Amino acid sequence: MARYKLVTFDVYAALFDLEGSLVPEVRAVLPPEVDPVAFFRLWRSKQLEFALISNSLGRGHLKFKYLTERALEYALKRHNLELPADTRAALVAAWNRLRPWPEAGEVLAGVKARGCLTALLSNGDEAMLRELAAALPVPVDHIFAADQAGFYKPHPAIYELPLKTLGLDRSEVLHVAGSASDVMGARSFGLPCAWSNRGRDYVLEPDLGPDFEFPDLTGVLSLL
């Protein structure tokens, strides 16, 4: 009997290679003197900051695609650059065609083989996540998206989605986090949490550290 009934995966860090997928897209459209890694990191950090700000403002949910568009425009302004509207749209659409980490398919298949359901649990919009899921080597059983919850991670509403949808207890769900704030959110909500910590990062709140920590996704299979 499986210890967990469901394993939820963070998308933009844990399951997919964000920089490996998007830095080449950025490089292809920016002037050669702009560092595409630094540009992408600014874009990404402002997208995440805007998600947290929108949680705090309490004015209703803004779609992740919208935050992604605004954060791209911010990064362009900071670099004193302009791009045509269709080029900006293509960069935002590239978030729907990310490359999974090399071990992602094996890990998803292994989780299924051990009798657990699989799910994405992400700040992305449901429509963005459906496109990504269609391209995964192994299909997932469920998609839990921020626009279903009305809040972004690490707000508890998003970690509650699988419990409400599937009628599970917290102890029956293992969340595989991809970032320190995701770890803190899952642990604050009370989910068992494994951190695929590729960047050797640290949580800000020691009391909300992960239950398990691995350098990539493969360690997850040892928990099931």
Add this chain to the structure above:
Amino acid sequence: MARYKLVTFDVYAALFDLEGSLVPEVRAVLPPEVDPVAFFRLWRSKQLEFALISNSLGRGHLKFKYLTERALEYALKRHNLELPADTRAALVAAWNRLRPWPEAGEVLAGVKARGCLTALLSNGDEAMLRELAAALPVPVDHIFAADQAGFYKPHPAIYELPLKTLGLDRSEVLHVAGSASDVMGARSFGLPCAWSNRGRDYVLEPDLGPDFEFPDLTGVLSLL
């Protein structure tokens, strides 16, 4: 008759020179091979990120001093450094001895001379802000702190403090913001907002831009 009855000032960017005050403190205690500006910016960005995360977690208010301590420990870990507890405590205490921007005294005096009340409105704890206020060249009339509101900017609860305390309408309060997220928070709540935008930054949400924007604090006097 004054157009505004109260002018509230953001503290850690608008009224005080954070980097000019704290980078020398960091430089004095870190090994010479560590860039003190980069170290301080990581410390500051993680402090702010933690404030936003704590708003989203909804587990009750964490003091700003606590976030400052945890963010410092994070920055040390990322640099693979250790500092004695008393040195870390001295760095955190330095947040209570910041240098105001050169024009701060003149602007506070000018606001008073035009018949307006003045206040600090900040993510800092009340105790931290009281120490800073005692060292200002011109005393302020009120202190509005995040630990009074139970939330950090840009949550509406903190911008509501002066209205509840003084019985004012939104239109009677001018907020002087020091950062893009502070602008968005004040405007989302409905306060008239002037941005002392020393870093030539941009707001992420064009609909929540400032009513007035200046390269430093002196422009505020032209509004009164």
